[in-house]
Amino acid sequence: MSVASLPISINSPVLRRAGGKSVVSEQDSGETTEEGLLFPSELVDMKNGVEMKSGIALMHGAAIAPSPILLWRLKILLFFAWGISCCKISWDSVMRMSADLRDLFLYEAFLYYNPLLLVTLMVFLWGLNLWVFSQSSVNYSKVFDLDHNYLMHKEMWKCATWMAIVVPTSMTAYLYLYSHGEVLLAASQPVILYAIVVMVLIFPFDIFYLSSRYYFLRTLWRIILPLQPISFADFFLADILTSMSKVLSDLERSICRMVNHQVATIAWFEADSICGSHSVMIPLVLVFPYVCRFFQCLRQYKDTKEKSSLLNALKYSTAIPVIFLSALKYHVLPEKWTNFYRPLWLLSSILNSLYSFYWDVNRDWDLSVFSRIFKFKNPNLCSSLFYGRIWVYYWVLSSNLVLRCTWTYKLSAHLRHNYLTVFTVTASEIFRRFQWVFFRVENEWNKMTLKTNSGLKLEEMATEEDRLLSSSSHEV
Numbered sequence: 001m002s003v004a005s006l007p008i009s010i011n012s013p014v015l016r017r018a019g020g021k022s023v024v025s026e027q028d029s030g031e032t033t034e035e036g037l038l039f040p041s042e043l044v045d046m047k048n049g050v051e052m053k054s055g056i057a058l059m060h061g062a063a064i065a066p067s068p069i070l071l072w073r074l075k076i077l078l079f080f081a082w083g084i085s086c087c088k089i090s091w092d093s094v095m096r097m098s099a100d101l102r103d104l105f106l107y108e109a110f111l112y113y114n115p116l117l118l119v120t121l122m123v124f125l126w127g128l129n130l131w132v133f134s135q136s137s138v139n140y141s142k143v144f145d146l147d148h149n150y151l152m153h154k155e156m157w158k159c160a161t162w163m164a165i166v167v168p169t170s171m172t173a174y175l176y177l178y179s180h181g182e183v184l185l186a187a188s189q190p191v192i193l194y195a196i197v198v199m200v201l202i203f204p205f206d207i208f209y210l211s212s213r214y215y216f217l218r219t220l221w222r223i224i225l226p227l228q229p230i231s232f233a234d235f236f237l238a239d240i241l242t243s244m245s246k247v248l249s250d251l252e253r254s255i256c257r258m259v260n261h262q263v264a265t266i267a268w269f270e271a272d273s274i275c276g277s278h279s280v281m282i283p284l285v286l287v288f289p290y291v292c293r294f295f296q297c298l299r300q301y302k303d304t305k306e307k308s309s310l311l312n313a314l315k316y317s318t319a320i321p322v323i324f325l326s327a328l329k330y331h332v333l334p335e336k337w338t339n340f341y342r343p344l345w346l347l348s349s350i351l352n353s354l355y356s357f358y359w360d361v362n363r364d365w366d367l368s369v370f371s372r373i374f375k376f377k378n379p380n381l382c383s384s385l386f387y388g389r390i391w392v393y394y395w396v397l398s399s400n401l402v403l404r405c406t407w408t409y410k411l412s413a414h415l416r417h418n419y420l421t422v423f424t425v426t427a428s429e430i431f432r433r434f435q436w437v438f439f440r441v442e443n444e445w446n447k448m449t450l451k452t453n454s455g456l457k458l459e460e461m462a463t464e465e466d467r468l469l470s471s472s473s474h475e476v
Contacts, residue, residue, distance in 0.1 A: 079161075086168050086169065086171075086172040089175075089176055090171070090172050090176070093172075093175040093176045093180075094106065094175060094179070096179040096180075097178075097179055105178070107419050109171060109174060109175060110419040110423070111250055111253055111254055111419075112171075112174070112190040112254050113167055113168075113170070113171045113174075113190070114247070114250050114419070114422075114423055115247045115248075115250045115254065116193070117167055117168075118244070118247050118426055118427065118430060119163070119244075120160055120163040120164050120167060121427060121430055122240070122430050123156055123159055123160040123163065124157065124160035125430065125431070125434040126434075126437075127154075127156030127160060128434070129437045129438065129441075130151075130152060130153040130156060131153035132376075132382075133441065134152065134153060135377055135378070135382075136375060136376055136377065136442075137375065137377070138441060138442050138445045139445060140441055140445070142445075142448065143232060143441055143445050143448065144236070145231065145233065147211065149211040151209060151212050159209075166193070166196075167193065170189050170190065170193040171189075173189050174186050174189040174190060174264075177189065183264050184264075186263075186264045187264040190254065190258065191263065194254070194258070201213055201216075201217065216237075219234060219237050220237070222234050223237060223241070223296070224292060226292070226296050229299075229303050230299055230300050234296060235293075235296060236440070236441075238289065238292055238293045238296055239293065239436075240433060241293075242289040242290055242293060242319075243429050243430060243432070243433040245285070245286045245288070245289050245290070246286070246422065246429075247426065248285050248286075248288065248289065249282050249285045249286050252281055252282075252285045253275050253281075253282070256279075256281070257275045260274050260275060262274075262275060278330045280327075282327070283323045283326070283327040287319070287320055287323045287324070290316045290317075290319045290320060290323075291316075291320075293316045294316045297312045297313035298310075298313055301313070312359065312363070315352075315355050318348065318352040318355055319408075321344070321345075322345065322348045322349050322408060325341055325345040325348060326345055329342075349405075349408045353404045353405045353408045356408075357400060357401050357404050360404075360436060361397065361400075364436070364440045365436075365443055366443045366446075375387045396435055396439070399432065400432060400435065400436070403428050403429060403431070404432070406425055406428065406429075407425065407428075407429040407432070
């Protein structure tokens with residue numbers, strides 16, 4: 001055998017047998033020792049053996065690592081176990097309190113944790129909106145003018161899951177510590193929770209979705225001060241804030257109690273308390289999202305000169321009498337409220353509800369052409385249940401009308417003591433807004449698509465016209 005026929009160096013350690021000697025070339029005699037060399041067939045056997053050992057090692061590693069389905073089931077099991085534990089501890093803590101203070105203390109706990117629980121619900125439903133958009137033809141990233149770092153539905157659900165863990169945990173600790181006499185530690189729980197939420201929002205380092213957090217904060221700033229042209233994201237978030245006006249009102253009362261050191265007390269329930277239920281700040285905070293939306297419409301009219309912007313501003317202005325007429329109940333005589341102000345309040349509530357319902361259907365949704373949002377790219381259970389079903393539109397229209405009326409009723413400043421009813425109505429309004437998002441975003445996407453197609457057609461016509469005019473030969 002000639003050594004020169006080997007394709008690689010004869011002194012390569014890869015070619016040596018285990019324990020073999022080094023190959024020494026004898027140039028004088030022209031002969032080369034072949035001891036310790038691996039032949040091509042032996043090289044193939046070694047390669048196959050290494051591959052078999054690697055495959056076995058991978059099989060052992062795969063057998064040791066748990067499957068994603070098993071991990072998912074384990075997470076769900078732990079989540080439910082944690083939820084049951086929180087419910088049990090909270091129930092036992094509440095039952096330790098005296099009966100005359102129990103309802104008042106539950107109302108206070110509701111005041112602190114109701115806003116964040118409802119925000120958690122909104123985040124989860126927004127993730128569901130994004131999932132539907134990702135499965136359909138609606139390109140929501142272009143609608144909101146997002147960069148490549150925007151959050152998908154999985155990230156939104158992850159945020160909602162963490163919020164659903166942290167907020168009830170803090171609430172359970174609050175109830176447990178107060179029922180066991182640790183009032184100062186109990187009072188610190190909502191303060192710590194709100195401080196964590198603020199820090200997560202404004203944290204300047206590139207963690208916790210920095211670009212998305214700052215995009216959200218910039219949009220909030222543009223809503224408060226509409227000094228530049230209004231984008232669709234500005235309108236959209238301001239509309240969502242109108243559905244969260246009761247949440248903002250409870251948030252203001254919670255912060256007021258924390259600033260004035262009234263946490264874990266019941267003195268706040270009195271009428272003369274700084275943060276009590278008769279505070280003038282309640283109607284001011286309730287009306288704030290509607291005022292912001294009103295000025296946005298005026299700014300849009302200034303930029304576009306569209307009369308529909310003025311009509312939209314008129315719609316938001318109809319919510320102002322509902323809020324302030326209701327607040328007068330605590331500042332006028334009962335007879336005057338019953339005979340004069342309450343009829344005006346009911347009339348303004350009906351006007352606001354019907355006007356808002358008309359605008360939803362005719363302007364925000366444009367259901368005259370029947371929306372196609374539930375047509376998914378890949379047919380599945382959701383598309384078979386919703387797409388092309390006429391009952392979907394009947395349900396959306398009827399539920400939107402009913403929930404519009406109940407939400408307008410709940411905007412009233414004098415209806416704030418039954419916290420379970422308040423929570424139910426506010427959660428229902430969030431669900432109504434969740435439905436509204438589907439058709440509003442799709443309608444905006446349809447407008448953008450139509451405008452783009454029209455622009456392309458005009459460009460093609462202009463190109464064809466230039467080509468004909470530039471032609472040097474014409475036949476008559």
